[in-house]
Amino acid sequence: MNEPVGGPQQAPLRTADVARESGYSVQQVRDLERLGVIPPATRSSNGYRSYAPPHVNALRAYRGLAGAVGPVVARQLLAELRTATITEAASAINEVHVRLAREREEALRAQQALHAIRAEADTPEWEQDSERDSDAMTITELSRALGVRPSTLRFWEQEGLVTPERVTSLRARRYDLPAIRTARIVTALRSAGYGVPAVREIVASLRQLDGAEEAQRVLRERLDRIALRTVGLLHAGADLAAVVTAAAAQEPAAVRSVPAPVSAEEPGRPSPNSRTGTASSL
The missing domain is CATH 1.10.1660.10 (Multidrug-efflux Transporter Regulator; Chain: A; Domain 2)
Structure with a gap:
C-alpha cells in the first residue's frame, strides 16, 4: 500500500516529480489536472506549475479508484472527497467497498x-x-x-x-x-x-x-x-485517507450529498468501460 507523500514543509514539486511519484506520464498529470482529478497547480511568475504532496496522493488514489469503479465515477468521487466532511467522505468510500462486495x-x-x-x-x-x-x-x-x-x-x-x-x-x-x-x-x-x-x-x-x-x-x-478491483481499492487506501484528511484540514465545507453510484441497468446502461476502466484510462 502506498504511503502518503511528504510532509507540510516539503519543497514544491515539478510536474516531472509528480509524474514520477504517481506513476503517470507528465502529459497524463496535466490531463488529469484539467479533468479535475487533482486541484489546479499554483503557477510561478514564469508560468511553471508547482505541485504539493496532496496532488500526488490524489493521483495515486485515483489510480486505485479508476480500477475499482471506472474513471468517470473515480473523477466524480475524488472531486466530492475534496469538499466533503469526514463523515460524507467515509460513507462514499465505504459505498465503493459495498458495491464490490455486492458484485x-x-x-x-x-x-x-x-x-x-x-x-x-x-x-x-x-x-x-x-x-x-x-x-x-x-x-x-x-x-x-x-x-x-x-x-x-x-x-x-x-x-x-x-x-x-x-x-x-x-x-x-x-x-x-x-x-x-x-x-x-x-x-x-x-x-x-x-x-x-x-x-x-x-x-x-x-x-x-x-x-x-x-x-x-x-x-x-x-x-x-x-478481486483485482478490490485489491486496487485497498492499495489506494492510504492515499484516499490523505486526500480526506487534507480536505478536513481546510475550512469546513457546506454539507452536501455524495452522488449515487452510476447505474448499470438497462435500458440505457453505460458502457462497461465507464465502470471498470483501467488506471491507464483517463
Whole structure:
C-alpha cells in the first residue's frame, strides 16, 4: 500500500516529480489536472506549475479508484472527497467497498444458479414442479432480489433472455425457479459487459455442456476481475485517507450529498468501460 507523500514543509514539486511519484506520464498529470482529478497547480511568475504532496496522493488514489469503479465515477468521487466532511467522505468510500462486495455476491449466486441448472436434468419432474411452485417470484420481487429495475426484466423478456410465465386474468408475470436462476446468470453476464446477443447465445445453450462451460468461464473471470478491483481499492487506501484528511484540514465545507453510484441497468446502461476502466484510462 502506498504511503502518503511528504510532509507540510516539503519543497514544491515539478510536474516531472509528480509524474514520477504517481506513476503517470507528465502529459497524463496535466490531463488529469484539467479533468479535475487533482486541484489546479499554483503557477510561478514564469508560468511553471508547482505541485504539493496532496496532488500526488490524489493521483495515486485515483489510480486505485479508476480500477475499482471506472474513471468517470473515480473523477466524480475524488472531486466530492475534496469538499466533503469526514463523515460524507467515509460513507462514499465505504459505498465503493459495498458495491464490490455486492458484485461478488451476484457472481457467486450466478455460479450457484448455473450448478443448479446442470443438476436439474437429474431431478424428477414432480420435484421440479414442487420447487417452482414454492419459490416463484413476481416481477417486483425478482427485480428487488437482483437489484435491477422491473423495466430491465421486461427488456430481457423482450430480448428472449429470461421468459416468465403468464398467470391470472391480468396476465401477470410469474418467474419460476428455472427463470430465476437464468435471470441471475443474465445479471452477472450483463454486469461483466457481455452484450445481449452474446448473453442470448449462452442462455440458449445453458443445458448443454458447451454452454454451461462458457458461462462458468465467464463467471470465473468476473470473480477474478472483482478481486483485482478490490485489491486496487485497498492499495489506494492510504492515499484516499490523505486526500480526506487534507480536505478536513481546510475550512469546513457546506454539507452536501455524495452522488449515487452510476447505474448499470438497462435500458440505457453505460458502457462497461465507464465502470471498470483501467488506471491507464483517463
